[in-house]
Amino acid sequence: MVTSTAAAHKTPQQQTRVLIVGNYCHDVLMQKDTVKAESLGGAASFISNVVNGMSVSCNLVSKVGEDFKYPVDFTPIVIPTSKTTVFHAYFDLGIDGNGHQDRVLKRVSACDPIRPSDLPDARSNFGMAVGVGGEILPETLERMIETCDAVFVDIQALIRVFDSADGTVKLVKLEDTEFYSLLPRIEVLKASSEEAVFMDVEEVRKWCCVVVTNGKEGCKVFWKDGELGIPPFLANQKDPTGAGDSFLGGFVAGLVQGLAVPDAALLGNLFGSLTVEQIGLPKFDSRLLQRVKDEVQRRKMQFLHCERSEYELEFLKPDGHEQFHASLGAAKSIPPFSIQARPWTPSNSPKETEQTPIPHYTAQAKLLANSVYEEPIQTVEGKP
Numbered sequence: 001m002v003t004s005t006a007a008a009h010k011t012p013q014q015q016t017r018v019l020i021v022g023n024y025c026h027d028v029l030m031q032k033d034t035v036k037a038e039s040l041g042g043a044a045s046f047i048s049n050v051v052n053g054m055s056v057s058c059n060l061v062s063k064v065g066e067d068f069k070y071p072v073d074f075t076p077i078v079i080p081t082s083k084t085t086v087f088h089a090y091f092d093l094g095i096d097g098n099g100h101q102d103r104v105l106k107r108v109s110a111c112d113p114i115r116p117s118d119l120p121d122a123r124s125n126f127g128m129a130v131g132v133g134g135e136i137l138p139e140t141l142e143r144m145i146e147t148c149d150a151v152f153v154d155i156q157a158l159i160r161v162f163d164s165a166d167g168t169v170k171l172v173k174l175e176d177t178e179f180y181s182l183l184p185r186i187e188v189l190k191a192s193s194e195e196a197v198f199m200d201v202e203e204v205r206k207w208c209c210v211v212v213t214n215g216k217e218g219c220k221v222f223w224k225d226g227e228l229g230i231p232p233f234l235a236n237q238k239d240p241t242g243a244g245d246s247f248l249g250g251f252v253a254g255l256v257q258g259l260a261v262p263d264a265a266l267l268g269n270l271f272g273s274l275t276v277e278q279i280g281l282p283k284f285d286s287r288l289l290q291r292v293k294d295e296v297q298r299r300k301m302q303f304l305h306c307e308r309s310e311y312e313l314e315f316l317k318p319d320g321h322e323q324f325h326a327s328l329g330a331a332k333s334i335p336p337f338s339i340q341a342r343p344w345t346p347s348n349s350p351k352e353t354e355q356t357p358i359p360h361y362t363a364q365a366k367l368l369a370n371s372v373y374e375e376p377i378q379t380v381e382g383k384p
């Protein structure tokens, strides 16, 4: 846990609130051997989308090749000798009888790793190690630990290995990685329920907080002396991609604004549920975002009297948690502005429409089949 002592010698106003480290990638969504959609991907893109949406200041370190094709808020480092990381997600493979493993991921190309020298020298309050294609090196995570007050890690950055023949993503046990010894120095490790079986949660929770997300069931938070289930929000799932990333974005945005862990996890669940309702990188309705920010502000006001250092994680469920859940649920039910989704065509591709604002998801996700809404990717039930 980050203590008030650890934070005392720093000047928060001079620090970036959130530093996101992980490569952007190109996502290709496949179904029945057909490309159904292409989208900007990478945990960094989903997380910055949420953190920006919540008006929390952040910085992002990401590497791409010259072939990178999406407009983004944070300019990546372009490596002329490398290609952008590309993932193909197969939605009709690998679903077992229990509905586990909703998709098979293949890393088709991988951009360069992010090295300690790529990170900013200035300190940050919250560092997020959120690689997708093996780009976070042990020394990179160590540098983040040295330069950030609190580090949040997505386990997918640590335990993924890639088949040398076709790039299929496989997972290895956390304890067999070089990252294992760094766990006592991070604050939070996030894993999906599929990934959580690759670690000994009972062991890891002694060193850092562990958050296990579980699709439509919500998530569970484990810390040294306790655990807590955090309820989900209803969602009409179309594409599960990025739900865990958006969860982490909402969770950290909540913590940055001073929410207790259980309330911040609700914010994570909310953004996870909003993400599965859209294909690719989601576009959040501006009125919904304003309403969520107002609810977070109201929630903060209820705890102004509490004595807690800015960086100390509060695990106990605060009074009014259920009411906060209901308020966020009500915010989610606001009918969206009537932006019509347009199938992607060459004339509205991102490159050609840079001057003309168009709906975000049209810019970021190319829907390649006119029938994507009639035959949605949501047919992939599968989140455990």
Ligand SMILES: Nc1ncnc2c1ncn2[C@@H]1O[C@H](COP(=O)(O)OP(=O)(O)OP(=O)(O)O)[C@@H](O)[C@H]1O
Binding pocket: 191, 192, 193, 212, 213, 214, 215, 216, 217, 218, 219, 232, 233, 234, 235, 236, 237, 240, 241, 242, 243, 244, 245, 246, 247, 268, 269, 270, 271, 272, 273, 276, 383
């Ligand atoms: N179908 C759903 N209905 C409601 N909420 C959902 C649904 N799917 C995901 N969520 C929310 O998003 C969070 C993260 O989802 P999930 O556990 O599927 O992550 P994940 O497997 O890491 O996702 P991905 O790898 O696609 O980013 C969940 O804890 C939940 O709050």
Ligand SMILES: O[C@H]1[C@H](O)[C@@H](O)[C@H](O)[C@@H](O)[C@H]1O
Binding pocket: 025, 026, 027, 040, 041, 042, 043, 044, 046, 087, 105, 132, 156, 241, 242, 243, 244, 245
């Ligand atoms: O864009 C997605 C997303 O970031 C997922 O969380 C990750 O598992 C995939 O590898 C990536 O392609």
